[in-house]
Amino acid sequence: MNALPRLLLATALATCSVLMPAAVSAEDLIVGFTLDADTLDPANHRKRETETVIRNIYDGLLTRDPDMRVVPEIAESMVQVSPTVYDFKIRSGIKFHDGTDMTAEDVKFSLDRVTVEGAMGDGQTSPRQGLMGPVASVEIVDGDTVRITLKEPWPILPAMLPNQQIVSKAFVEANGTAGMATMSNGTGPFKLGEWRKGDAIILQRFDDYYGGAPDIAPVGAACVDRVIFKIIPESASRVAALLAGDVHIINELPTFSIAQVKANAGTDVMTVNGTRSFFLAMNMQGEVFDDLKVRQAAAHAIDKDLIIDRILDGTAARIEGILSPDAFGSSELPAVSYDPEKAKALLAEAGYPDGISITMDTEGAFKDTAEAIASMLTNAGIRTTVAIGESAQLTEKWRTAGKPKSGDMYFSSWGNGSLDPFDIFTPTHKTNDRGNSAGYANPALDKLLDDAAVEMDTGKRAEMYREAELMINADQPYVYLWVPQDIYGVSKKLSGWKPSADSRINLHDACIN
Amino acid sequence: MSLSRLLERLLQLIPVLLGVSAIAFLMMALTPGDPVQIMIGDQSITPEQEAELRRGLGLDRPLLERFFIFLGNALQFDFGTSFYHRRPVSDVIAERLPATIELSLVALIVALVTAIPLGVLAAIRKNSILDRLATVGSLLGVSLPGFWFGILLIMLFAVHLQILPVSGRIGYSSEVSTITGFLLFDTLLHGDLPAFGDALRHILLPAITLGLPMTAILMRVTRTSMLEVLRQDYVTFADAKGLPRRRVLFRHALKNALIPTVSVAAIETGSLLGGNMIVEAVFGWPGLGRLVVESIFLRNYPLVQAAVLLYAVTYVLLNFIADILYTVLNPRVKL
Numbered sequence: 051m052n053a054l055p056r057l058l059l060a061t062a063l064a065t066c067s068v069l070m071p072a073a074v075s076a077e078d079l080i081v082g083f084t085l086d087a088d089t090l091d092p093a094n095h096r097k098r099e100t101e102t103v104i105r106n107i108y109d110g111l112l113t114r115d116p117d118m119r120v121v122p123e124i125a126e127s128m129v130q131v132s133p134t135v136y137d138f139k140i141r142s143g144i145k146f147h148d149g150t151d152m153t154a155e156d157v158k159f160s161l162d163r164v165t166v167e168g169a170m171g172d173g174q175t176s177p178r179q180g181l182m183g184p185v186a187s188v189e190i191v192d193g194d195t196v197r198i199t200l201k202e203p204w205p206i207l208p209a210m211l212p213n214q215q216i217v218s219k220a221f222v223e224a225n226g227t228a229g230m231a232t233m234s235n236g237t238g239p240f241k242l243g244e245w246r247k248g249d250a251i252i253l254q255r256f257d258d259y260y261g262g263a264p265d266i267a268p269v270g271a272a273c274v275d276r277v278i279f280k281i282i283p284e285s286a287s288r289v290a291a292l293l294a295g296d297v298h299i300i301n302e303l304p305t306f307s308i309a310q311v312k313a314n315a316g317t318d319v320m321t322v323n324g325t326r327s328f329f330l331a332m333n334m335q336g337e338v339f340d341d342l343k344v345r346q347a348a349a350h351a352i353d354k355d356l357i358i359d360r361i362l363d364g365t366a367a368r369i370e371g372i373l374s375p376d377a378f379g380s381s382e383l384p385a386v387s388y389d390p391e392k393a394k395a396l397l398a399e400a401g402y403p404d405g406i407s408i409t410m411d412t413e414g415a416f417k418d419t420a421e422a423i424a425s426m427l428t429n430a431g432i433r434t435t436v437a438i439g440e441s442a443q444l445t446e447k448w449r450t451a452g453k454p455k456s457g458d459m460y461f462s463s464w465g466n467g468s469l470d471p472f473d474i475f476t477p478t479h480k481t482n483d484r485g486n487s488a489g490y491a492n493p494a495l496d497k498l499l500d501d502a503a504v505e506m507d508t509g510k511r512a513e514m515y516r517e518a519e520l521m522i523n524a525d526q527p528y529v530y531l532w533v534p535q536d537i538y539g540v541s542k543k544l545s546g547w548k549p550s551a552d553s554r555i556n557l558h559d560a561c562i563n
Numbered sequence: 564m565s566l567s568r569l570l571e572r573l574l575q576l577i578p579v580l581l582g583v584s585a586i587a588f589l590m591m592a593l594t595p596g597d598p599v600q601i602m603i604g605d606q607s608i609t610p611e612q613e614a615e616l617r618r619g620l621g622l623d624r625p626l627l628e629r630f631f632i633f634l635g636n637a638l639q640f641d642f643g644t645s646f647y648h649r650r651p652v653s654d655v656i657a658e659r660l661p662a663t664i665e666l667s668l669v670a671l672i673v674a675l676v677t678a679i680p681l682g683v684l685a686a687i688r689k690n691s692i693l694d695r696l697a698t699v700g701s702l703l704g705v706s707l708p709g710f711w712f713g714i715l716l717i718m719l720f721a722v723h724l725q726i727l728p729v730s731g732r733i734g735y736s737s738e739v740s741t742i743t744g745f746l747l748f749d750t751l752l753h754g755d756l757p758a759f760g761d762a763l764r765h766i767l768l769p770a771i772t773l774g775l776p777m778t779a780i781l782m783r784v785t786r787t788s789m790l791e792v793l794r795q796d797y798v799t800f801a802d803a804k805g806l807p808r809r810r811v812l813f814r815h816a817l818k819n820a821l822i823p824t825v826s827v828a829a830i831e832t833g834s835l836l837g838g839n840m841i842v843e844a845v846f847g848w849p850g851l852g853r854l855v856v857e858s859i860f861l862r863n864y865p866l867v868q869a870a871v872l873l874y875a876v877t878y879v880l881l882n883f884i885a886d887i888l889y890t891v892l893n894p895r896v897k898l
Contacts, residue, residue, distance in 0.1 A: 294728075
């Protein structure tokens with residue numbers, strides 16, 4: 051044997067041994083996740099995915115259980131003293147990851163950091179200020195009670211508080227805003243191990259965890275030693291990673307992969323009702339959709355059930371108003387039937403016996419559904435062309451906050467993480483509000499929405515939103531379509547974990563068998 | 564090449580970079596889509612809170628003022644703060660850059676070591692089955708979209724055969740402290756062979772996917788130029804002298820035949836950076852390409868501007884290197 055083949059053989063052998071997969075430690079729970087966190091500072095971010103990661107490291111005053119009920123977490127109890135004053139008694143014995151005790155002082159500091167102008171550090175204002183509404187002040191009233199005072203009644207404060215996490219005053223003062231972006235010191239079930247930017251966030255169990263919300267069993271330290279958010283943006287690759295056993299949970303499972311994941315022996319699909327309402331906004335300031343009959347024709351033209359069944363694989367709930375069936379104030383509403391003949395008749399009554407031609411704007415991600423809707427509309431005499439645009443550009447075109455719009459129809463959606471109507475009804479339906487893509491203007495509804503926003507009697511408030519739903523159901527500024535479920539692919543080795551409709555992937559209770 | 568000529572070429576970079584900065588800034592600023600509206604998303608917010616958010620991002624100032632602030636800061640290598648990461652853009656980019664460079668280099672190596680031998684073989688055995696296979700292969704290589712080919716590799720090697728990982732840069736049992744940021748290199752420096760193997764397993768599929776179109780192009784270039792050189796008189800003369808065929812091919816012909824290959828490779832390396840955006844998304848590779856794409860959609864102006872500038876500098880430098888290589892390999896050409 052001469053030298054060259056021998057060298058080649060040796061290299062090949064060495065490569066083989068080097069390429070053998072390394073052993074994986076048994077206790078790691080790996081989540082295949084769409085996006086990396088932008089920062090780990092609870093006061094200084096603006097993205098849902100970032101919040102998902104942060105909420106495994108930091109806890110808030112309140113949180114939500116898997117059924118989306120708001121329950122105490124760091125707070126032991128919440129008392130509403132008056133329409134504008136809320137008292138939170140802080141649980142004792144909670145430790146930060148660095149071993150120091152968490153106090154009411156830290157709670158006040160954390161909330162001030164978000165709500166007070168210029169208080170985040172370096173004279174900056176938190177980009178999350180808007181999420182806390184009209185907070186006037188945060189005070190410590192006795193040793194362990196924190197009082198939030200509002201400038202005006204804002205019934206959704208408890209629903210919005212789970213989105214704010216408690217930080218350590220001393221830690222922030224020592225490390226500054228810049229340090230908070232990449233370091234962490236929370237009270238949550240996991241502490242930061244290593245952040246490989248763009249690749250993975252490795253979290254380790256915090257053994258001194260106080261246990262989390264008493265209303266969400268089990269209470270205690272986390273089940274697994276480590277959890278890893280592994281960033282895989284491409285959905286096909288995320289599915290492949292789940293099928294290959296590389297990860298245990300994946301988010302945003304595409305509907306067309308559901309069957310494949312179910313058919314695979316080691317994996318399954320889990321769903322939870324989402325919070326995002328899909329609709330067709332019809333430009334009421336335009337030439338055709340200013341007529342109620344034309345809008346009603348569009349509503350009768352669409353077979354929602356067929357699209358939910360065939361394109362969305364049954365993973366959506368149909369709606370007749372803007373609110374999700376799970377939202378506060380949602381109620382049974384008159385259903386608009388699928389009736390293309392009636393649609394044609396309505397068009398003829400409106401003066402369009404030969405039908406109309408329109409363009410429907412939507413984002414690339416929804417092209418398939420948009421094409422199906424367009425063909426149904428066309429079938430009923432509303433000849434529809436689908437125009438795909440980029441989200442940022444469509445936002446500018448359709449969310450004009452009252453300024454004139456140029457399009458005909460916009461297939462879009464609005465998220466409602468708080469599941470409170472205030473967050474979705476007002477922006478999409480109040481005159482000139484920023485999400486009112488239909489250009490709908492109804493002074494009676496505006497007044498009703500304003501009153502409902504500050505109504506403290508929950509029964510009365512729910513009734514007001516039902517009245518509002520009936521108004522828009524009759525005026526049909528939008529064709530209300532459906533609320534899709536959030537779909538996760540999971541490994542069958544996983545137990546104790548349930549998906550949740552808010553931004554949280556709560557890994558505290560998850561175990562790997 | 565003389566030193567003054569080299570300096571002159573370097574000085575030419577300055578107007579190019581100024582131009583690119585202006586274009587990068589204006590392209591972002593004039594593209595429809597308001598960063599503040601995108602950031603607020605589906606949320607109720609008061610006009611005062613919106614104005615405060617706009618002020619915090621520095622977007623309340625007029626366009627021209629913002630441009631001069633950007634330019635002035637960029638001259639001091641300060642590219643601003645990323646709207647979303649809330650840290651200096653240069654830090655965010657520096658974290659991601661080594662992964663992108665490492666992947667590009669490995670893809671380049673994959674391309675070179677497969678393309679050159681195949682191209683030479685195809686030329687020597689012109690019209691043979693091997694030549695035809697190589698021709699068809701290279702056509703496929705250029706035509707197959709990376710996102711599709713990448714997924715195909717993942718399905719075969721990661722899901723069905725389960726011998727390579729789907730995504731990422733290194734497993735989580737390996738812990739490598741950063742020296743250069745290039746994991747293949749760092750693991751070797753630490754003498755950690757298992758970690759090196761782990762990193763190698765992770766980079767294989769993305770590098771092959773990224774390198775495939777380049778392999779195809781380089782193979783075609785090498786084949787064509789080899790065929791041309793083989794027709795030259797000096798090769799016929801060398802054959803006539805009775806030199807061994809191997810010596811004629813590798814000592815006499817190949818050296819000249821590789822001149823176009825090398826310069827095409829240098830220029831194509833620039834396009835590896837572009838191809839990275841897709842390959843990085845498919846393989847969850849934590850590089851710069853993915854970050855830039857995300858940032859464009861979010862209208863994260865400072866990050867996109869800095870990244871475009873970086874891409875431009877790299878491209879210009881690679882062209883510059885290609886020119887120099889050309890003169891080194893072919894002394895008849897002067898810059």
